[in-house]
Amino acid sequence: MTATRRPAPVKAVHSWALHRTLGSFVAAGAMPMGGLPAGGGGGLALLDLPAELARRGYGAFQLAHFYLPSTDPGYLAELRAALTAADVQLECFLIDDGDPSDTIGAAPGEDWISGWLDIAVALGAPRARVVAGKSEPTPLRLDASARVLRRLADRHPELRVVTENWHALLPNADAVIALLERTEDRVGFLADLGNWRGPGKYDELARVAHLAETCQAKVRMADTGLDVEDYRRSLGVLRDAGYAGPLAMVYDGPDPDEWGHLDQAYAVVTEVFG
Numbered sequence: 630m631t632a633t634r635r636p637a638p639v640k641a642v643h644s645w646a647l648h649r650t651l652g653s654f655v656a657a658g659a660m661p662m663g664g665l666p667a668g669g670g671g672g673l674a675l676l677d678l679p680a681e682l683a684r685r686g687y688g689a690f691q692l693a694h695f696y697l698p699s700t701d702p703g704y705l706a707e708l709r710a711a712l713t714a715a716d717v718q719l720e721c722f723l724i725d726d727g728d729p730s731d732t733i734g735a736a737p738g739e740d741w742i743s744g745w746l747d748i749a750v751a752l753g754a755p756r757a758r759v760v761a762g763k764s765e766p767t768p769l770r771l772d773a774s775a776r777v778l779r780r781l782a783d784r785h786p787e788l789r790v791v792t793e794n795w796h797a798l799l800p801n802a803d804a805v806i807a808l809l810e811r812t813e814d815r816v817g818f819l820a821d822l823g824n825w826r827g828p829g830k831y832d833e834l835a836r837v838a839h840l841a842e843t844c845q846a847k848v849r850m851a852d853t854g855l856d857v858e859d860y861r862r863s864l865g866v867l868r869d870a871g872y873a874g875p876l877a878m879v880y881d882g883p884d885p886d887e888w889g890h891l892d893q894a895y896a897v898v899t900e901v902f903g
């Protein structure tokens with residue numbers, strides 16, 4: 630009897646993995662909390678990225694909000710048309726700033742995040758990721774974040790709003806589960822393979838892998854190149870949980886050959902999932 634092989638995952642990438650390819654561009658005013666300095670440019674234009682992705686065999690990608698050089702409706706329509714022409718799906722729009730757990734008004738407000746969710750809708754993304762919070766988890770902060778995330782989801786029924794195991798509010802599986810329970814299934818989960826570290830990270834990922842609707846499949850670096858052993862094991866946690874969603878690869882190592890390292894990472898993805 631021949632074993633049935635599942636189809637290889639769609640080749641997908643996170644735009645951060647192409648930061649150098651995109652000229653290290655960060656739009657002015659896009660990161661009000663100061664996570665990245667504005668500037669850069671001179672690389673591949675974002676409007677040309679869909680065609681380049683298609684040429685290299687990619688069928689989907691995740692786009693961080695700060696790569697948009699314009700939020701003018703005409704520009705957004707052009708980018709959406711370029712995606713359609715290339716048959717590349719913008720599977721998740723990533724809002725990389727803001728803090729829904731903030732209760733003192735130091736972070737960009739809920740309306741700021743909502744405006745970027747409007748842009749995700751205009752681009753045709755089926756889901757958008759919102760940061761959960763940038764302070765250590767407490768019941769009050771988890772409550773505050775969940776309230777804002779629920780309201781954002783309710784304001785944008787065309788989107789599946791998701792959050793990620795990222796930043797200080799979600800340092801472990803307990804915090805992720807506690808937050809998602811508070812959102813009453815109105816908010817989903819994006820699993821990032823690179824945001825937790827140490828020998829316990831595989832157990833932590835295993836506790837939340839079944840909740841994941843999409844994924845940033847980050848590959849880490851070892852002294853000799855990609856840390857293939859870690860990548861196999863992290864991807865295996867998702868596979869063993871029955872994960873069947875997108876796997877947007879992330880490479881941000883020192884070697885500037887982003888496309889080459891992404892191809893190496895995809896070989897591991899197809900080995901584990903194919």
